Amino acid sequence: MFSRVYRAAITLPPLVWVALFLLVPYLLMFCYSFWSVSESGAIVHSWNLDNYRELLTKPVYWQTLLRSMWIAARVTFFSMLLGYPLAYFLSFYAGGRKDLYYQLVIIPLWVSYLVRAYAWKTILGTDGVLNTLLQYVHLTSHPLDFLLYSPFAVVLTLTHIYTPFTFLPIYASLEHIPRNLVEASHDLGATPAQTFWRVIFPLSIPGVLAGATFAFVLSLGDFLAPLLLGGPSGIMISNIVVSLFGAAYNWPLGAAISLCMLALVLALIFLSERLEKKWSFS
Amino acid sequence: MKNPRLLTLHALAVFSFLYLPIAVLILYSFNGQGVGGFPPHDLTVNWYRILFNDGPIWDSVLNSLLVAAAAMLIALVFGIPAALALDRAQFPGKALFRRLVLLPLILPGIITGLSLLMLFRVADMKLSLLTITLGHGTALISVATTEVFAGLQKLNRAQEEASLDLGATYWQTFWRITVPNLKLSIIGAALLIFTLSMDEIAVSFFLIGRDNTLPLEIWGRLRRGITPEINAISTIIFMFSLIAIIFWYRLRTKSELSREIAAGLADAANEC
Numbered sequence: 001m002f003s004r005v006y007r008a009a010i011t012l013p014p015l016v017w018v019a020l021f022l023l024v025p026y027l028l029m030f031c032y033s034f035w036s037v038s039e040s041g042a043i044v045h046s047w048n049l050d051n052y053r054e055l056l057t058k059p060v061y062w063q064t065l066l067r068s069m070w071i072a073a074r075v076t077f078f079s080m081l082l083g084y085p086l087a088y089f090l091s092f093y094a095g096g097r098k099d100l101y102y103q104l105v106i107i108p109l110w111v112s113y114l115v116r117a118y119a120w121k122t123i124l125g126t127d128g129v130l131n132t133l134l135q136y137v138h139l140t141s142h143p144l145d146f147l148l149y150s151p152f153a154v155v156l157t158l159t160h161i162y163t164p165f166t167f168l169p170i171y172a173s174l175e176h177i178p179r180n181l182v183e184a185s186h187d188l189g190a191t192p193a194q195t196f197w198r199v200i201f202p203l204s205i206p207g208v209l210a211g212a213t214f215a216f217v218l219s220l221g222d223f224l225a226p227l228l229l230g231g232p233s234g235i236m237i238s239n240i241v242v243s244l245f246g247a248a249y250n251w252p253l254g255a256a257i258s259l260c261m262l263a264l265v266l267a268l269i270f271l272s273e274r275l276e277k278k279w280s281f282s
Numbered sequence: 283m284k285n286p287r288l289l290t291l292h293a294l295a296v297f298s299f300l301y302l303p304i305a306v307l308i309l310y311s312f313n314g315q316g317v318g319g320f321p322p323h324d325l326t327v328n329w330y331r332i333l334f335n336d337g338p339i340w341d342s343v344l345n346s347l348l349v350a351a352a353a354m355l356i357a358l359v360f361g362i363p364a365a366l367a368l369d370r371a372q373f374p375g376k377a378l379f380r381r382l383v384l385l386p387l388i389l390p391g392i393i394t395g396l397s398l399l400m401l402f403r404v405a406d407m408k409l410s411l412l413t414i415t416l417g418h419g420t421a422l423i424s425v426a427t428t429e430v431f432a433g434l435q436k437l438n439r440a441q442e443e444a445s446l447d448l449g450a451t452y453w454q455t456f457w458r459i460t461v462p463n464l465k466l467s468i469i470g471a472a473l474l475i476f477t478l479s480m481d482e483i484a485v486s487f488f489l490i491g492r493d494n495t496l497p498l499e500i501w502g503r504l505r506r507g508i509t510p511e512i513n514a515i516s517t518i519i520f521m522f523s524l525i526a527i528i529f530w531y532r533l534r535t536k537s538e539l540s541r542e543i544a545a546g547l548a549d550a551a552n553e554c
Contacts, residue, residue, distance in 0.1 A: 006452045007371040014364035015379060021420040022382045025397030032400055082296045089289040108300045110523035112481040114497050115516040118504060119303035122310065122317045129306055132320040160303065221390020224483060228504065238392045245396060258396055265389060
């Protein structure tokens with residue numbers, strides 16, 4: 001029913017824009033990763049694998065990458081631990097208050113990421129709210145200094161930020177479960193535990209995968225929370241990239257790391273989509 | 283997991299965890315003694331007074347509003363056709379196009395920001411609010427496209443067909459049938475894009491020129507030290523966001539309500 005002109009008119013403008021501002025930049029990043037920097041700081045457009053060789057041979061890069069993945073894994077785990085039961089509660093037990101509770105989970109998302117990270121900084125610092133509270137009630141006599149500037153602070157903050165993100169897809173998949181399946185399971189004599197593990201949980205796996213991918217990928221690439229709350233032991237891979245693009249001024253090496261991150265992220269998305277398809281209810 | 287009481291307790295704990303920092307943030311914007319220190323002392327609105335006389339902050343708020351409005355426009359102008367194209371056009375590379383459009387939604391901001399930085403470097407473009415706007419607009423096409431695409435799945439094509447059959451041009455049909463039917467998705471997308479752009483920092487971080495957006499202005503101040511002024515401006519922005527959510531929520535429930543009433547009337551008519 002739609003003419004060729006109409007189809008061209010809706011396709012071409014976004015196609016051109018996306019090619020120019022998404023495809024070309026990714027390709028440029030790819031090119032940069034094979035270039036190098038001269039002594040004088042100019043980009044040398046000669047193609048070689050030196051950047052990738054450096055990434056493989058210098059332990060600092062893959063150690064930081066591993067640490068970032070470990071931080072991201074913990075964030076994902078804790079976001080699930082908080083998000084899944086909450087989604088389950090809302091979907092199955094909240095009754096008429098469901099919409100209200102749902103909005104209550106969404107609202108913190110409207111507080112800027114930076115502001116929430118900053119709020120945690122004011123809570124965890126040595127003169128922060130938590131330490132002064134603990135001293136006020138005489139639980140400790142001197143401030144606990146391991147709270148801020150540690151991987152713990154980064155994991156806590158990122159968990160706070162990504163819990164609503166993991167909640168959303170899980171809640172959506174729980175809401176899609178036909179309630180008569182649950183009733184049938186009860187009627188056929190399954191205990192509530194059996195119904196949960198054999199009916200509800202398997203059907204919610206697509207949501208779990210989507211939420212986990214979100215939390216893992218976005219926290220893996222984070223550089224602001226580590227800068228603000230991480231301290232030296234909380235440095236993540238993106239912080240290295242930021243410094244390579246800034247003070248250290250080695251764009252090609254930074255591009256190589258970014259490209260590795262991009263590849264890792266795409267692989268994860270691909271994997272989670274595969275698994276999602278396998279588990280999706282049809 | 284099986285016990286609703288345990289689940290209720292858990293939900294209560296998660297809500298406390300989610301709201302604790304926000305409560306602290308708001309409370310300490312009224313604290314005379316600065317940020318931190320329990321219990322709060324000398325409640326005051328002094329920080330708000332300082333804030334209202336703080337030129338650079340309000341400049342950055344204005345910059346952020348401009349960027350958000352322009353980014354919203356870009357994202358809608360390209361995101362709506364992109365959703366239409368994904369819904370109703372076949373072309374080579376469609377699968378790749380879909381992926382590319384949606385990628386910034388899941389990609390860490392640093393990758394989007396840096397790849398655009400390289401583009402602007404190669405194109406010899408000076409970094410400014412314009413480059414930030416292009417970055418936000420491009421990244422947020424994904425939001426416009428997903429929202430509008432979801433709306434299109436509920437749209438009844440017969441109306442568009444009827445309009446075309448009755449001699450309306452595509453342009454007329456688009457403005458008189460397609461857009462009004464997608465109104466809610468478009469307004470929802472616009473609100474979401476606007477707030478996301480106002481808050482955005484990871485992409486802006488790399489594309490910033492001389493003028494700061496609000497998150498970057500806050501970022502710059504955080505590096506120098508923390509003052510309750512930041513709590514105050516955050517509280518104000520939060521309140522505005524809340525108003526936007528309530529506005530959006532009422533708009534949606536109202537139209538859903540009217541749709542339900544219409545459906546009910548139709549049912550009643552059928553039964554007669």
